Amino acid sequence: MLVHAIPANAAHDFASDVRAGLTRSAQKELPSKYLYDDVGSALFEVISHLPEYGLTRADERLLRRHADEIVNRVAGPVAVAELGSGSGRKTRWLLEALCRRQRTSYYPVEISRSALTMCERELSDIDSISIVGFEREYLDGLLEVAAYRRPGQHLFVLFLGSTIGNFDRPAGLRFLAEVRWILQPGDALLLGTDLEKSSSVLLRAYDDELGVTAAFNLNLLARVNHELGANFDLAQFEHSARINHEARCVEMHLVSRRKQVVSIPGANVVVEFQEGETIWTEASHKYSVGEICRTATEAGFHCEAQWIDDEWPFAENLLVAE
Numbered sequence: 001m002l003v004h005a006i007p008a009n010a011a012h013d014f015a016s017d018v019r020a021g022l023t024r025s026a027q028k029e030l031p032s033k034y035l036y037d038d039v040g041s042a043l044f045e046v047i048s049h050l051p052e053y054g055l056t057r058a059d060e061r062l063l064r065r066h067a068d069e070i071v072n073r074v075a076g077p078v079a080v081a082e083l084g085s086g087s088g089r090k091t092r093w094l095l096e097a098l099c100r101r102q103r104t105s106y107y108p109v110e111i112s113r114s115a116l117t118m119c120e121r122e123l124s125d126i127d128s129i130s131i132v133g134f135e136r137e138y139l140d141g142l143l144e145v146a147a148y149r150r151p152g153q154h155l156f157v158l159f160l161g162s163t164i165g166n167f168d169r170p171a172g173l174r175f176l177a178e179v180r181w182i183l184q185p186g187d188a189l190l191l192g193t194d195l196e197k198s199s200s201v202l203l204r205a206y207d208d209e210l211g212v213t214a215a216f217n218l219n220l221l222a223r224v225n226h227e228l229g230a231n232f233d234l235a236q237f238e239h240s241a242r243i244n245h246e247a248r249c250v251e252m253h254l255v256s257r258r259k260q261v262v263s264i265p266g267a268n269v270v271v272e273f274q275e276g277e278t279i280w281t282e283a284s285h286k287y288s289v290g291e292i293c294r295t296a297t298e299a300g301f302h303c304e305a306q307w308i309d310d311e312w313p314f315a316e317n318l319l320v321a322e
């Protein structure tokens with residue numbers, strides 16, 4: 001067993017993204033990937049246990065129930081790359097099923113070092129596994145993993161948890177096409193996607209009673225305070241979950257409770273907020289079963305199989321590169 005993290009070459013540019021997102025004349029925004037510092041990753045872990053938020057449990061149920069069937073449909077031998085491994089808890093079922101068949105190299109790709117460490121700790125006890133973590137953006141990490149590929153070895157890429165939902169639809173398609181570009185024919189991608197459901201269920205899932213999702217969202221401002229020396233008063237911003245019917249997504253916003261000015265020395269900017277003005281921090285797109293296959297086909301995959309949860313509408317989609 002080999003467990004190590006390969007550190008990133010260059011830190012991603014938090015300061016310039018914050019500056020660009022908050023100086024826009026239209027809707028202010030902060031990219032959702034910055035929600036996942038150590039505190040944010042821990043808060044998301046709590047969200048995944050909340051009764052209102054069924055997404056992660058549906059994902060896990062499907063993987064637990066169908067791990068053997070999924071793995072049997074993937075041509076081997078394979079190396080596994082996971083984009084955004086999180087804690088690694090739900091990946092266990094797939095890796096155990098694979099490791100019964102072959103020695104398996106598992107390459108989690110994560111921008112959160114603490115998530116990478118958690119994931120390595122969680123999975124290193126599996127027999128016949130070797131884990132090499134990449135602290136990288138998804139496509140950079142996948143390119144490196146692909147370069148490690150041995151002749152005759154297929155790649156099995158995991159993109160679980162409906163993380164793809166954070167892209168809008170055109171960007172999601174572009175992302176899948178970029179993944180396909182890195183892969184070879186016969187390589188597989190297991191894509192987890194949250195499916196469309198009622199507005200009331202979605203609003204509860206993204207604005208839970210305990211306020212964990214609110215804390216997860218507000219933590220982004222706390223992070224800007226810590227890392228960029230800003231003076232956001234967290235009590236003057238309020239979490240809000242909104243359905244965007246046209247885009248078929250749930251959005252998270254931070255609403256300014258009053259007119260206020262915030263300075264962010266580390267991003268070299270002073271930002272004014274009107275009362276009621278929002279910072280858009282995340283979109284979670286919801287899909288229909290049919291559209292996932294159509295999008296996959298457009299990106300150069302074929303839809304090999306789909307598994308759908310019977311409690312919380314969610315699909316695992318096994319896509320094979322053409």
Ligand code: AVJ
Pocket residue numbers: 047055161162163165166205206213252282283284
């Ligand atoms: C981890 C991106 C799938 O969009 O549902 C949870 C993150 N945001 N609650 C999602 C999240 C608010 C989550 N993903």
